[in-house]
Amino acid sequence: MALISTLVDNFNDNIVGPDWGNAYGGVSETGGRARCPCVAGNYAGYQTAKVWTLAGSSVYLQVPVAAAANGATVEAQTVFAVITATAGTNLAFNINTVANTIRCESNVGYTDGAAVSLTYSAATHAWLRIRETGGNVLWDTSTDGSTWTNRRTLATPAWVTAAVDACALDLYSYRNNGTTNYAEFDNVNTPASSASVYFASAALTADSAQTASATRSIVVSASLTADSSLDAASIQAATASAALAGSSELGAKTDAVDTDDITVQLSEPRGGWTVSQPWI
Template identity: 55%
Template sequence: MPSLSDLVDNFNDSEIGPEWGNSYEGAHEAGGEARVPCKVGLYAGYQTGRAWTFAGATVYLKLAKVPAASTGTNVTCDFLIICATPGTNLGFEYNAVTGMLRMMSNVDYWDPAAVEIPYDPVAHLWLRLREDGTNVYWDTSPDGTTWTNRRTLASPAWIAASIDDTALDLWAYRDAGVEDYAAYDNVNTLADGAVHDANAALTAETAMTVSAVVAAHATAALTADTVLVASPTLAAHAAASLAGQAALAADAASSEIPEVAGLAAGHLDLHLEQGATFVQNYRVADVSGFTWDGWSVRAQIRSAPASEHGDLLLDLGDYLTVIGDTIRLAIPASVTETLTRNGVWDLEVVKAGTVVRLLQGRAVVSLEVTR
């Protein structure tokens, strides 16, 4: 039962992956994007096989380029979740003629209650669809981290009935005008290159010191103490259990990552009491005047690492706040109450194509409510 939460592609290998086996009419990868031709009178699409599940899933992407209206009267590009029933789907549609972004849940190819807003290529650069067993949510974001909900709808019955029978379809169409293309990127990932992570040793349960070493040159040399010889050094501290430092050499082939050469990702376990509010701060204490301005922050709890196709248990993005040199994680009791299993988590900061993993470890849930 593959969840659409586990579909990850940044389209950087110039080849259509096996997950997108139903792509059609010239859809291809180029320039680190999924490019879908917008041809006169033809539908073209970047489409997965119909073997996925949207129930309980989250899928987001960057709408990197939209088609121009030219002389057409019907010019669109879509980000859709489709099922076996023709015309039954939900998702986003950009209309190049009207300049509107439509959030729709179609039956027989139409949703009379669809919500439309004027499309803003900056504020709506990122689009997200998610389902939680009760509702479907349409969200937009300028950076893939800070999201604004645009529509909420009770989950259509076909979502639960189409387990292992849904697909993601990214398509474009025009009825007239100059042919161009729509471009999609970063499906379920903010990384345009490799994500760098390393391990630090766990010691006691009362104090933590973990350093993330960010080097400006990928050719920096490693010294005997395993810290990259470069600066600046970002030291992340939290009131938790850790002491250790390590570093990972940069992937020189990942030219999309401009500066990060390595980091020391600390091992920190989250201990969550079901039904209780969880608050923890992670502060850069060793650099005077340091601020996280310009960086976005993200975190997730999964049943297993994403690289092992672990299921998403909780996206922590809505519960993270950046305050100067501090990242605060505050999960309300109403949310921890929904956690019923242990998993793994990680905390990353993101800037442009750079992804730095600061912390990673287990997420241990004390089942106070379930018991």
């Protein structure tokens, strides 16, 4: 089931993307917005394929520019609608700058006699949302895409729950006559601040104290490729020196005969010996 809340486009690439394969009437992406020309007698719109489900889901967007009246006598429309395969059956916000109204519509055969009509305000109705929950369809508006005000609640039409993967989002403009201009849509299911970067400043005085504790870090180098993980462990090595002193004794073992207990006796020579000095 493709919930319509998963359809997301901020139009920042200035290319009509594949999600809008049924776009018609010469639409374009300009300045990071979806632009629909509002031409007398012609419809122009960003439309998806009928592959989405609204039941249990929601869709919201921003309307930075509603098509101005520019001489139209009946209608200059800027419309945000969830449609089905049945022509004229849809849920919609319909802004008409000729009448200066915004209508919350549940149309069958292109009409809704019970539509809720409000005085249109570009600021108050800058963001629009259609959602289905708890057996009801709700139409909500917002100034900032964050805080919402409910404008109409209706028991969920049978076609909403039956149209599983069969709904489309249609963002279009139309005028009956007058001078051509355009309507613009932006930020489908995405807040305007989703890619914002915020900067903050702090005033520091001389000799101020830093309260954050210091953190010791070890820097190692590694050759990395895209989306690779670093699994090398860092090793801290220490080198130390020491001065060593030592003394030793050299001992030698000798096999000489111990003569301390030998007594030498001298006596007169016996016969058979040849005697020389000093014995003569």
